[in-house]
Amino acid sequence: MYSRIKDGTLVIDRRDVIRGGFAAAALAVPGLAHGKGDVPTGETEIIDLMDASAIDVSELQPGEMVVVWMNRTFVGILHRTDEQQAAAAAEVGALSGESDADRVVDPAYLVAELKCLHRGCYVGYVNTLEAAFKCPCHRATFDTAGRVIKGKTDKSLPFVPHSVSEGVVSFL
Ligand code: FES
Numbered sequence: 001m002y003s004r005i006k007d008g009t010l011v012i013d014r015r016d017v018i019r020g021g022f023a024a025a026a027l028a029v030p031g032l033a034h035g036k037g038d039v040p041t042g043e044t045e046i047i048d049l050m051d052a053s054a055i056d057v058s059e060l061q062p063g064e065m066v067v068v069w070m071n072r073t074f075v076g077i078l079h080r081t082d083e084q085q086a087a088a089a090a091e092v093g094a095l096s097g098e099s100d101a102d103r104v105v106d107p108a109y110l111v112a113e114l115k116c117l118h119r120g121c122y123v124g125y126v127n128t129l130e131a132a133f134k135c136p137c138h139r140a141t142f143d144t145a146g147r148v149i150k151g152k153t154d155k156s157l158p159f160v161p162h163s164v165s166e167g168v169v170s171f172l
Pocket residue numbers: 116117118119120121135136137138139140151152
């Protein structure tokens with residue numbers, strides 16, 4: 001982890017950013033042994049929120065995501081591109097029946113626990129045309145609002161209560 005806390009806010013270092021893709025490797029979590037689905041997949045660093053209550057993601061570019069370790073789970077903060085926002089707003093194929101507005105506070109950012117609620121595996125950010133996230137355990141796929149598009153559950157990635165102001169995500 002390269003990101004650092006400044007005045008109670010965790011400030012993102014670009015080396016901790018994930019851009020998506022089918023990375024085979026799981027994220028490295030020091031001291032934590034893991035099997036398939038126990039940690040999100042993707043070649044980047046885990047950012048530990050430690051005692052901060054907010055995270056400055058203003059350096060996060062559209063299409064990029066960071067993975068934050070907080071409250072003993074992994075939370076993704078995805079800066080959605082204009083195209084991703086439009087696709088999510090169109091709600092094509094979302095199984096849960098939730099609108100995009102039900103899932104995001106600020107349309108530019110999805111803030112969700114990266115846990116698939118079928119059997120509890122952590123998903124990876126794959127960032128393809130077909131899906132934003134994919135579960136490695138039974139291959140459920142999710143859109144950029146965290147809603148299931150295809151899979152054995154219709155339950156979305158859990159929403160994490162937060163507010164967004166000027167590129168800073170504050171957890172409630
Ligand atoms: S745990 Fe994700 S699809 Fe089964």
